[in-house]
Amino acid sequence: MSAVRTPIILVNFKAYIEATGKRALDLARTAEKVGLESDVCIAVAPQFADIGIISQKVNIPVFAQHIDPVKPGSFTGHILPEDVRSAGAVGTLVNHSERRLKLADIDEVITRAREVNLLTVACTNNVAVSAATAALGPDMIAVEPPELIGTGIPVSKAKPEVVTNTIASVRKINSEVVILCGAGITNGEDVAAAIKLGTEGVLVASGIVKAKDPHMVMSEFAEAAKRV
Amino acid sequence: MSAVRTPIILVNFKAYIEATGKRALDLARTAEKVGLESDVCIAVAPQFADIGIISQKVNIPVFAQHIDPVKPGSFTGHILPEDVRSAGAVGTLVNHSERRLKLADIDEVITRAREVNLLTVACTNNVAVSAATAALGPDMIAVEPPELIGTGIPVSKAKPEVVTNTIASVRKINSEVVILCGAGITNGEDVAAAIKLGTEGVLVASGIVKAKDPHMVMSEFAEAAKRV
Amino acid sequence: MSAVRTPIILVNFKAYIEATGKRALDLARTAEKVGLESDVCIAVAPQFADIGIISQKVNIPVFAQHIDPVKPGSFTGHILPEDVRSAGAVGTLVNHSERRLKLADIDEVITRAREVNLLTVACTNNVAVSAATAALGPDMIAVEPPELIGTGIPVSKAKPEVVTNTIASVRKINSEVVILCGAGITNGEDVAAAIKLGTEGVLVASGIVKAKDPHMVMSEFAEAAKRV
Amino acid sequence: MSAVRTPIILVNFKAYIEATGKRALDLARTAEKVGLESDVCIAVAPQFADIGIISQKVNIPVFAQHIDPVKPGSFTGHILPEDVRSAGAVGTLVNHSERRLKLADIDEVITRAREVNLLTVACTNNVAVSAATAALGPDMIAVEPPELIGTGIPVSKAKPEVVTNTIASVRKINSEVVILCGAGITNGEDVAAAIKLGTEGVLVASGIVKAKDPHMVMSEFAEAAKRV
Numbered sequence: 006m007s008a009v010r011t012p013i014i015l016v017n018f019k020a021y022i023e024a025t026g027k028r029a030l031d032l033a034r035t036a037e038k039v040g041l042e043s044d045v046c047i048a049v050a051p052q053f054a055d056i057g058i059i060s061q062k063v064n065i066p067v068f069a070q071h072i073d074p075v076k077p078g079s080f081t082g083h084i085l086p087e088d089v090r091s092a093g094a095v096g097t098l099v100n101h102s103e104r105r106l107k108l109a110d111i112d113e114v115i116t117r118a119r120e121v122n123l124l125t126v127a128c129t130n131n132v133a134v135s136a137a138t139a140a141l142g143p144d145m146i147a148v149e150p151p152e153l154i155g156t157g158i159p160v161s162k163a164k165p166e167v168v169t170n171t172i173a174s175v176r177k178i179n180s181e182v183v184i185l186c187g188a189g190i191t192n193g194e195d196v197a198a199a200i201k202l203g204t205e206g207v208l209v210a211s212g213i214v215k216a217k218d219p220h221m222v223m224s225e226f227a228e229a230a231k232r233v
Numbered sequence: 234m235s236a237v238r239t240p241i242i243l244v245n246f247k248a249y250i251e252a253t254g255k256r257a258l259d260l261a262r263t264a265e266k267v268g269l270e271s272d273v274c275i276a277v278a279p280q281f282a283d284i285g286i287i288s289q290k291v292n293i294p295v296f297a298q299h300i301d302p303v304k305p306g307s308f309t310g311h312i313l314p315e316d317v318r319s320a321g322a323v324g325t326l327v328n329h330s331e332r333r334l335k336l337a338d339i340d341e342v343i344t345r346a347r348e349v350n351l352l353t354v355a356c357t358n359n360v361a362v363s364a365a366t367a368a369l370g371p372d373m374i375a376v377e378p379p380e381l382i383g384t385g386i387p388v389s390k391a392k393p394e395v396v397t398n399t400i401a402s403v404r405k406i407n408s409e410v411v412i413l414c415g416a417g418i419t420n421g422e423d424v425a426a427a428i429k430l431g432t433e434g435v436l437v438a439s440g441i442v443k444a445k446d447p448h449m450v451m452s453e454f455a456e457a458a459k460r461v
Numbered sequence: 462m463s464a465v466r467t468p469i470i471l472v473n474f475k476a477y478i479e480a481t482g483k484r485a486l487d488l489a490r491t492a493e494k495v496g497l498e499s500d501v502c503i504a505v506a507p508q509f510a511d512i513g514i515i516s517q518k519v520n521i522p523v524f525a526q527h528i529d530p531v532k533p534g535s536f537t538g539h540i541l542p543e544d545v546r547s548a549g550a551v552g553t554l555v556n557h558s559e560r561r562l563k564l565a566d567i568d569e570v571i572t573r574a575r576e577v578n579l580l581t582v583a584c585t586n587n588v589a590v591s592a593a594t595a596a597l598g599p600d601m602i603a604v605e606p607p608e609l610i611g612t613g614i615p616v617s618k619a620k621p622e623v624v625t626n627t628i629a630s631v632r633k634i635n636s637e638v639v640i641l642c643g644a645g646i647t648n649g650e651d652v653a654a655a656i657k658l659g660t661e662g663v664l665v666a667s668g669i670v671k672a673k674d675p676h677m678v679m680s681e682f683a684e685a686a687k688r689v
Numbered sequence: 690m691s692a693v694r695t696p697i698i699l700v701n702f703k704a705y706i707e708a709t710g711k712r713a714l715d716l717a718r719t720a721e722k723v724g725l726e727s728d729v730c731i732a733v734a735p736q737f738a739d740i741g742i743i744s745q746k747v748n749i750p751v752f753a754q755h756i757d758p759v760k761p762g763s764f765t766g767h768i769l770p771e772d773v774r775s776a777g778a779v780g781t782l783v784n785h786s787e788r789r790l791k792l793a794d795i796d797e798v799i800t801r802a803r804e805v806n807l808l809t810v811a812c813t814n815n816v817a818v819s820a821a822t823a824a825l826g827p828d829m830i831a832v833e834p835p836e837l838i839g840t841g842i843p844v845s846k847a848k849p850e851v852v853t854n855t856i857a858s859v860r861k862i863n864s865e866v867v868i869l870c871g872a873g874i875t876n877g878e879d880v881a882a883a884i885k886l887g888t889e890g891v892l893v894a895s896g897i898v899k900a901k902d903p904h905m906v907m908s909e910f911a912e913a914a915k916r917v
Binding site: 473475476477478481482483506508509510511512513514525526527531533534535536537538539540541543544545547548550554557558559560610611666667 | 701703704705706709710711734736737738739740741742753754755759761762763764765766767768769771772773775776778782785786787788838839894895
């Protein structure tokens, strides 16, 4: 597993059929290739059952899409932090807008992730929630206005003030957290805009997973991230 | 993958540390060995990230502990039925007492499981809920009084009427569903009692996963299931 | 409080501003008036904080929109069955599509409602779920295809087979439960169609609450229900 | 309704049978009496269906135990901020440990409460979560270690560092929010200890609701709050 570093392009595979099972492995291999070609950190967040095989066969950072705020024990159908770590994940998304968590559980998830050596990328929906999240000490925050997710309208261009205000508010509370943005990121320009606003990378899903040519789009993203 | 048949001993690995990662694989191999030795169907329900490796390396039926009522799409941190199927699962628990679902979602999960060719073992907590679940057409129902789960007090001996009344109520509504029971099943006698009451197997977790010698306990379970 | 009897027109006030606070009381008074004029049972399900004043000042059956599956105790922000009963409710909706419950909780809610003498109107979304719900023994079942709720396209005309198949499936399991239907019911014709299909009434919300002249629409509903 | 002011003793009625229906009204009257006798602000948070009658008949500040993050519309079984305001509430608890909310929903609830002129008392379980909550701008924060709730072991004496560290962390982020503490508060000494630590009041439930003589205990609380 290559190291997590910035700028980072973190590809959320969601439950897209284009990123399920064998196709998840293929997409991860494409990400690995682009990472090598561009020397930009491309990380992937596949579905749980695909973490093991991707971690084993592909040399890129693998994130879980979620972990539960639990310790080992009597929990059925839960995502134990130790288990995704054991399967090869190096980090996890936390509180994605499609998997929102209770506040106390976000705190517990960040604590548990640290205990098992998983990086945390906490997702937030606006400036106030980003500031609140910063107080909980995640490794990264990815601000994503939910109304733009999946639209192709990039946050970095449609709502730049959400990004810049998030950075300002978060920095007052937490000087170390890495700040990403997401929602609607579709091409290199959107990535460049995000980085110019002060982020250190992007969280992206359909823009890459559903692209006709994911290799080309990932390459464009990587070049844009590097150039800025 | 060997076929699912009855009597069945279905071992829920939960999020026990004794059944996480490498230890999950070891326990699945023990189950495979006992299955071969006894010619009784031993199936396992590991954590999601362990489904792939176990399905690949061990020749026993593998179940997911849960799936979400979703189709492929924009869902982060969800369990897509297609994905656990692709990783090798042949079935899934549904509505375990530690992962209870909304009624409409149980219906949708059973429908989705059928679409992707996953068997469903719907868990229930009492006679009325078992009857209700039978109307939704799962492949199996496992009745487990939640107050006995993890106690070592076997439902088949402490509350036999829950089992027999469940069978009677379910049969009025659904003549085909396979009926299991669970909660507190610890030794061969408990298994024999369950089968004598009319079930076709047991759902078990800590009784095997946390046993000092899982091979010995599984063997005892299998012999008891066969003998009846 | 006048008695609950069939045919019944049950008006769900939801969280509509037109049925909040003072306006909830006004709408309940209109329902009372139409009930007296038509001699048809018109019942209302206002928001929790309006149950007391309506029960006290208006002589019609008042339902809660939901109760929680809890006994008196350490629960904050929950709906205790005893409390809505004490405030004057005679029944409660259960598992409305906008407040879906876990299967085991529906069972517990129906049990708790019976303990405190509240009638239950369990809402369902399709035929299979209606059959499952019938096994839990509610007083009434209201089948409402969620995709039609709030559309003005009446279930009784757009999906009559959902209603007739629900009646057939439910009757196999439960011979006593009163069956209603809902979703998109907008005028007297829709009500008449519902009753001709074999239901004993309708569950309605926006069709009445958001009508320009609720008195006129309620009267039309009541006359249609009576005529069939 | 008398004004909310500090020091404040906020009595959460929970779903205790001793504070349901008629008994809720009686308890609120006792609170009113003690408030007049002591000139300390005693506020109550009864169940939803009791808000109206208490607000109408008793001259003390009434809080809801919870509101939902919704605007008026198609929501069944939800707590519309406008409705509890209309019934007479002047504020609401938010995110009580028995009614925990998703982070984004806490943000939305605080926004919605402000829109309808309800004060917010956001409950938190530890120092980090208190700091996070402070960034969302509630009117008050009540820190309550959940493991002490209902135990009679007062946070102000058993875990004073939770209180003082909460105050320190919150003040870095929000200079205006009023800070309360709760959990295990049983007598005047516990209240005095809480205020000496720097809080401006307490959130209390069973200590008063389940007391043999609530009037006596409330008086003791009020005197202690005043004396410090």
